[in-house]
Amino acid sequence: MANPTAGATTHQPVFDVLGRSSARRERELALADGLRLVQWCNHGGRIDYRRPGHHTLSVYLQGGHATHLVDTPGQTGSPGCHCVLPAEHESRWNVAGPLRFVHLYLSAEAWGHRVVRLLDAEPRAFTLEQRIFGADAVLAAWAKGVAALDWQDPAERLRIDALSQAALDRLVLQAARPRLRERAERGGAGGLSGTARRRVLAFVDAHLDQADLSLPRLAAEAHLSEFHFARMFRASMGCTVHDWVATRRLDRARALLRGSALPLADIAAACGYAGASHLSQRFKAGVGATPGQLRRALGGR
Structure with a gap:
């Protein structure tokens, strides 16, 4: 982390x-x-x-x-x-x-x-x-x-x-x-438009089960070159495309672990991970505990 x-x-x-x-x-x-x-x-x-x-x-x-x-x-x-x-x-x-x-x-x-x-x-x-x-x-x-x-x-x-x-x-x-209007105008140049931002973020959330949420794919969704999309995304969101996608995958994994009894392999697939072990590695690194530890803390759901 x-x-x-x-x-x-x-x-x-x-x-x-x-x-x-x-x-x-x-x-x-x-x-x-x-x-x-x-x-x-x-x-x-x-x-x-x-x-x-x-x-x-x-x-x-x-x-x-x-x-x-x-x-x-x-x-x-x-x-x-x-x-x-x-x-x-x-x-x-x-x-x-x-x-x-x-x-x-x-x-x-x-x-x-x-x-x-x-x-x-x-x-x-x-x-x-x-x-x-x-x-x-x-x-x-x-x-x-x-x-x-x-x-x-x-x-x-x-x-x-x-x-x-x-x-x-x-x-x-x-x-x-x-932010004050003049500060927003000074610092706001170069970011995604509101429409493009919402479209890209919705696309990410709708395709978290797919491993290929890559920069080229998301840039195409925003109708921008990879270079300009990467720069504009960071200006708007304060983080890289990769970091945003990784965070959203973990968010979904947490939600499924809390709200369902799905096997870890199914949760991994729903979040775009290569398998249960990949999910466990990413979850441990991002959350500080394994998926199994989270489930036990929730009462063994």
């Missing part, structure tokens, strides 16, 4: 910044769809975030009463509060007391997938609004819930993944804001 905090050299991923600070990483878990969950603790120091290149949801578990932005020392955190740190944000923090918190890091693919699924819009048309010390009982319960689970147990890892995917859905629905 690609590291969702990896980025260009001008970016400073939050994970790396904290790793170089006095903060201590307590545990870490790679989740489906390019999400990464990390639990941290810190007891003091200065933290500077500068254009991390990925989105971050931060929820305080314990402490935080002496944690604040350098520019607003009168506004401090508390257990259960949350911060939304967009990919291009910059902030300077002072931690003057004990703090335990969880971070959910979101890759471009994770963000793009949810914007399309929940808002039926292009990811480039929406951005996250920075939020500092917000109050949301659902997000607070999510953080408390995942912190209470065993991150090493396969069944509980699946539960953590499901809870975190739901938290991402809530984040998109609550925090996503249309």
